[in-house]
Each structure stands twice: as C-alpha cells, then as structure tokens.
Amino acid sequence: MAAKTTCAIIGGGPAGMVLGLLLARAGVDVTLLEKHGDFLRDFRGDTVHPTTLRLLDELGLWERFAAMPHSEVRTAKFEAGGRSVTYVDFGRLRQPHPFVAMVPQWDLLNLLAEAAQTEPSFTLRMNTEATGLLRDGGRVTGVRYQGPDGPGELRAELTVACDGRWSVARRAAGLDTREYPVNYDVWWFRLPREGAAEFSFLPRTAPGKALVVIPREGYDQIAYIGAKGTDAQLRARGIEAFRHDISGLLPDADSVDSLESMDDIKHLDVRVDRVRRWHVDGLLCIGDAAHAMSPLGGVGINMAVQDAVAAATILAEPLLRHRVTDRDLAAVRRRRLFPTAVTQGVQRLLQRMLLGRLLRGEDPTPPAALLGLMERLPWLSFLPAYFIGVGVRPERAPAFARRGPGL
Structure with missing residues (x-):
C-alpha cells in the first residue's frame, strides 16, 4: 500500500524547505522529497536577501542564522573613469537587516530542515527522487519516486512542485511554458x-x-x-x-x-521562462518550477521564498480542512504573478541594455551623465536596493508560523 500524506513537496531547495516548514507549523502533515543525500551543491544561489532575513527573524531562526559564517553585502559600486559611485545601498532600506547575506545555500537549507524536523507533522525523505505523478482520472493524487529501498508511491491531497527549472512534475503535468530569449x-x-x-x-x-x-x-x-x-x-x-x-x-x-x-x-545554462498556468487539479508549481529567473540581481531565491510564504499563507487552512480547491491553487498564482512578471521584465530589459552591448563587444559602462546623477542624488541608490533586496510584493510570515527567538 502506498504511503499517504496531506501535502507532498518535491524538491528541497529554498522554496520547498520554506513551504514545508511553514505548513508543518500550521499542523499540516507534510512529506518533502529531496533526490540528493545532502544539500552540498556548489554554486547554487548563495544570496539571502533582506526580506528573507526578516522572514528568518519572524520564524525565530535569526540567531542561529547569524551565528553561521557569512559575509554581508551592504553596497555595490561602479568604478569607472577614476570615480567610485555607489549605485546600490541596502542601508537605505527600512528592513531589520539591511544587507544581502552571502552564505552557502547548504547551510541555509540545513537550518530550515532542522527547524522543520522539530515539527511532528513534517517528514523529510532524502535520496528520494520524484519520477512521475500518480493520477486518478484527471486529478494528481501523489508522486511516484525512486528511494533508497527502490521505487515507491506517495499519495497526497496536494502535491507541490519545487523541483526547479527542469521540474519533473511540471513536465509530467503537461503545463505549458512560455520561454523568453536569453543571449x-x-x-x-x-x-x-x-x-x-x-x-x-x-x-x-x-x-x-x-x-x-x-x-x-x-x-x-x-x-x-x-x-549562450x-x-x-x-x-x-x-x-x-x-x-x-x-x-x-x-x-x-x-x-x-x-x-x-x-x-x-x-x-x-541561463533560462527565463514562466508557466502559463501554475496548477492542475491536485498539483501546484512554485519557485523556478513555475518561473525560471535569470541570475541578474540574484533575485531568484528571494522570489522562490516569497512564493512559498504566499502558498503556505493561502493553503494552510484548506489543507487542514482537507478541502483544497482549484480556486485555492489559482489564488497562489494570482498573488505571485504580478511580482514575477515585473521582475522578469526588468531582468529582460537589463539583459538587452547591458549584456546585449557587452556581448556585441561594446563598452557597458554607464554614461558619465548617469554616474554624475548618482553622485549628486545618492538617494537613487535606494531604487535598485529595493528591487533586489525587497522586491515587488514582499511576503510576511503568517501568524501560525511565527516563533520567538530560541523557540
């Protein structure tokens, strides 16, 4: 007989781990499948942005995070023509932690996994790779997987795909994807x-x-x-x-x-794409499984985490009532589509304006007039800091998931 859970999460990246932790704190029975035996992958996105730092604070995890070895990015500068101009200043943000923390992603994921595993309704299965979806008619009813003991099945009332831009679940569900050109x-x-x-x-x-x-x-x-x-x-x-x-x-x-x-x-292999419809009956895609971001600004992780917070906020109560509807799943996309589309639009604009010139062999240095404007009006450094560090629609931890320090 197949194992059962209320919510099956495919993928133990930032989106999957945050979603699993939040839903478990709501009391939802959650099983997370991670295909690797650990989180030690080099050159994954290692930026933790101010809104994610605030989330860790709200979840009572800040002290443990701050104790981990990390570096802090507080400004970014252009250096050209003998001048140094600050064009990003995170210190201007009204955030409790106004900087981007550079920390190996495996340390962050281990922290989230350890916190989630203290919740009795959370189960983490490492070395367990999703290979397909279970169906009953047109509804997704769980996951087929390959685990340490061989193939198996996990039945779930809701399956959430957090397995990245090459998502097995997204492909198996036949969700149509719009891909944008990347050079x-x-x-x-x-x-x-x-x-x-x-x-x-x-x-x-x-x-x-x-x-x-x-x-x-x-x-x-x-x-x-x-x-490319x-x-x-x-x-x-x-x-x-x-x-x-x-x-x-x-x-x-x-x-x-x-x-x-x-x-x-x-x-x-840089990709920018977006799923036109983020769900089918019984399955929801979030993070890179719903919208692959370019590495410009390092905002992909922040977007994935914000998706997870929004999904947990919207779906926790329906999952506890065991009545997740198509309308509930569509609500996640409605909440997160606008910030996703705007962020990707800005990334594509920067790609054309900056990287396009660069790859054609032209000088991508900003015009002297722009550098002079940034020097005269230093508050302009707030705008890129807000886009990178906060984003278009930041999410806050739901009340059911918040904890005091050390709890």
Whole structure:
C-alpha cells in the first residue's frame, strides 16, 4: 500500500524547505522529497536577501542564522573613469537587516530542515527522487519516486512542485511554458583570496565577455559571462586558454593558476521562462518550477521564498480542512504573478541594455551623465536596493508560523 500524506513537496531547495516548514507549523502533515543525500551543491544561489532575513527573524531562526559564517553585502559600486559611485545601498532600506547575506545555500537549507524536523507533522525523505505523478482520472493524487529501498508511491491531497527549472512534475503535468530569449550563459568558479575585499558589482569586461567578483569568506566567487551556446567551444579550448582569458579580465589576480582543469568551471545554462498556468487539479508549481529567473540581481531565491510564504499563507487552512480547491491553487498564482512578471521584465530589459552591448563587444559602462546623477542624488541608490533586496510584493510570515527567538 502506498504511503499517504496531506501535502507532498518535491524538491528541497529554498522554496520547498520554506513551504514545508511553514505548513508543518500550521499542523499540516507534510512529506518533502529531496533526490540528493545532502544539500552540498556548489554554486547554487548563495544570496539571502533582506526580506528573507526578516522572514528568518519572524520564524525565530535569526540567531542561529547569524551565528553561521557569512559575509554581508551592504553596497555595490561602479568604478569607472577614476570615480567610485555607489549605485546600490541596502542601508537605505527600512528592513531589520539591511544587507544581502552571502552564505552557502547548504547551510541555509540545513537550518530550515532542522527547524522543520522539530515539527511532528513534517517528514523529510532524502535520496528520494520524484519520477512521475500518480493520477486518478484527471486529478494528481501523489508522486511516484525512486528511494533508497527502490521505487515507491506517495499519495497526497496536494502535491507541490519545487523541483526547479527542469521540474519533473511540471513536465509530467503537461503545463505549458512560455520561454523568453536569453543571449548569455554564466560559468561559475572560485579563486582563493587572502584578506578582506569590498563588494563591487561592476563587471570586468572585454569584447564579448565579462566577469563579476563576489567576495566570500576566504575566497572569491567568480561569475564569468559569455555568449549562450558556447560552453562546448570554451571547454574545447582548454584550461590554459581559459586562465589566459581570466587573467586579461583580472590582471592583478595571482590565484588564476589554482584552476587546474575545466572540471573546476561549472556551467549555468541561463533560462527565463514562466508557466502559463501554475496548477492542475491536485498539483501546484512554485519557485523556478513555475518561473525560471535569470541570475541578474540574484533575485531568484528571494522570489522562490516569497512564493512559498504566499502558498503556505493561502493553503494552510484548506489543507487542514482537507478541502483544497482549484480556486485555492489559482489564488497562489494570482498573488505571485504580478511580482514575477515585473521582475522578469526588468531582468529582460537589463539583459538587452547591458549584456546585449557587452556581448556585441561594446563598452557597458554607464554614461558619465548617469554616474554624475548618482553622485549628486545618492538617494537613487535606494531604487535598485529595493528591487533586489525587497522586491515587488514582499511576503510576511503568517501568524501560525511565527516563533520567538530560541523557540
């Protein structure tokens, strides 16, 4: 006989973990399936934004989070023509924690998982990969999976797909997706660093390519930006040619020799898409399973977390009554569609205005007049800080999920 739960969650990323924790605190019986045996994946999104930091505070998890090794990004600057101009200032936000925390995502996920597992109605199944959906007529009634003991079935009143941009559940449900054109990809790697470094988000550029340096605890995380569809060509050139390219963009970096092979370089196939309808009967998609974001601004994680908070707020009571309707599931999309569409629209605009020029070999540095305006009106740095750090429609933890510190 198949196991049963009230809500099955596919995927143990930020959306899945936050949703599972919140629903479990409401008393909903939740089972979360995570296909890996741990959360140790390199170069996942490691930004934790001010609204997510506020959420951790509301959930009583701030002290534990703050004790983890992390770095804090409070400003970002353009450096051009001998001038340094702050264009993002998170300190201007009216948030309890006005900065972006850079922390390995596995630490955040472990924190959320440990908090969820203290709730009696929460079950976490690691090494358990969803392989398909169970159906009764036209309704999704659960998940087929491959676990440590072989294949199995988990029946659920509601299944929530949080399994990312390549979602198995979304594909199995046949949900139609609109994909937007993307002209670039990102290659991630790390370089050792001694001492502290100031965060600066100005790309170091050359014709057709760029990189961004993100200071972390004890090393620099590097995002190398190049034209889409060139991964095979880049790898065929080999590590020596790649190191030469990086040295041209980072002439003062002696640590480039630490890159031993192209295996040290992780390719991100950038996609921007959105599911036209986020649900079918018995199944809901949120996070990247509903809308893949580009890495511009690092807002994808924040969007996924906000989706999870909205979904938990809307669905907790219907799940407790065991009466989740099509209208309830549609309400999640209605609440989150506007911020998703606006955020993707801004990302696509920035892609055309900045990365389009860069990939054509043009200088992407902002015009001197714009830099001068930012210097004369420093409060303008609030606008990108708000877009990145807060977002279009921030969500607050529902009352049933809030806890005092240490509880």
